Amino acid sequence: MKICVLGLDCAAPEIAFGDDRLRNFRRLMQRGTWGLLESVIPPITVPAWMCLSTSQDPGSLGVYGFRNRINYTYSGLGIVDSSSIQAPAVWDYLGQKGKCSIVVGVPPGFPPRNINGISIGCFLTPDAATNEFTHPAEIKKEITALVGEYPVDVPGFRTDNKDWLKQQIFEMSRKQWKVVRYLLTEKVWDYFHFVDIGLDRVHHGFWDCYDKRHIHYQRGNHYENVIPEYYLWLDEQIGRVLEILDKDTVILVVSDHGAQRLDGGFAVNEWLIKEGLLVLNEFPKEPTPFAKLKVNWAKTKVWSEGGYYARVFFNVEDREPRGIIPASQYESFRDEMKQRLGALTDDKGRPLNSLVFKPQEIYRNVRNVAPDLIVHFGRLYWRSIGSVGHGRFHLKENDTGPDACNHAQFGMFILAAPNSPLHGEHTGAHLLDVMPTLLDLAGYEIPGTMQGRSLVAAAK
Ligand SMILES: [Zn+2]
Incomplete structure (x- = not known):
């Protein structure tokens, strides 16, 4: 069975599960199981997405954040790139079995990973216009033909210019989801994994306008609805992807951590x-x-x-x-x-x-x-x-x-698969459990290097 992972960086469970207007979120919740997802310590984008993809904790990956000490001198920290992760990820494991993966924006994803399939760089790509950010390299031409210049991030997202920020985030995400639909439809894949980084940027830019308990929150402010608006828009994108997928697909909507106010x-x-x-x-x-x-x-x-x-x-x-x-x-x-x-x-x-x-x-x-x-x-x-x-x-x-928010220890997940015995709200799931669960549902053996457990096996 195919596996499709739609990663929503920083998605907050209280919004994803609490807003009735998110029709496609609801549809998936009703079809499958959903709940809080405990992240790793620290609950940070790098290494969290790779902890999810390898089912190994940060210590085992030897990556403790975006920046790590490279030795015991005082020379400071080095920035992580895709080569910092040596542990095999799910696409490596599936590649050995001759299966194809498409991995879009999963950090750290630069330089682009050499996988059996297609990989597109993440927001750590220095400059998508001048750098090779895709594997194979020729995919870049197809992407450019489709959406023009491909934005991997909003440069300078820590800004007070909120109108500009909002417009830039939506523009980036629109292009990224268009590429996602193109790859899902036009290319061969057994495993698909996209990470929407726009949501993380929306949270960091607008959480103080949204969360009434934030020290900077002002009632009736102009940007109060930017975060709910982005979730609604994401809901539409998920709906469009659901129309593309065939019934025999394991579908996961998941975040690497949640979001919370900064005091x-x-x-x-x-x-x-x-x-x-x-x-x-x-x-x-x-x-x-x-x-x-x-x-x-x-x-x-x-x-x-x-x-x-x-x-x-x-x-x-x-x-x-x-x-x-x-x-x-x-x-x-x-x-x-x-x-x-x-x-x-x-x-x-x-x-x-x-x-x-x-x-x-x-x-x-x-x-x-x-x-x-x-x-x-x-x-x-x-x-x-x-x-x-x-x-x-x-x-x-x-x-x-x-910066309007920090990360929260608990993110969210919604998992639906035609053969899944799991229904309704699920408690106690951990980020490291995600990959063993997906592999189990799709009919693969779970590699011994994976540290989490299959939620399906645990339910039996
Ligand atoms: Zn993140």
């Missing part, structure tokens, strides 16, 4: 400085990115990277070039830091209820250079601010440009 940012490095754990030769006069700070490494024990979550690193003897934490004290120091980070409070002195993780406790394997601790400040209602020079710990604005 603020926690300037983690400012706090580490105050605690004497991070020492600078010179305190900056204005907000300065961590990479540009003059760090006194001989006196520094801990530093952190910012982003939707904090990656906290320790300066360990014989591991980092100028490490000062004795290896023998590493675990006790890590326990102490876990406790201290977990005990931080918000701007009003209330507990942030942050979650602090040791990679070794949450992953089956810990490959490459993992953070020593991963922190979800305020359960991701707060983001991590890596820059220094704010003069306070709690900020209301993001340091890398306007």
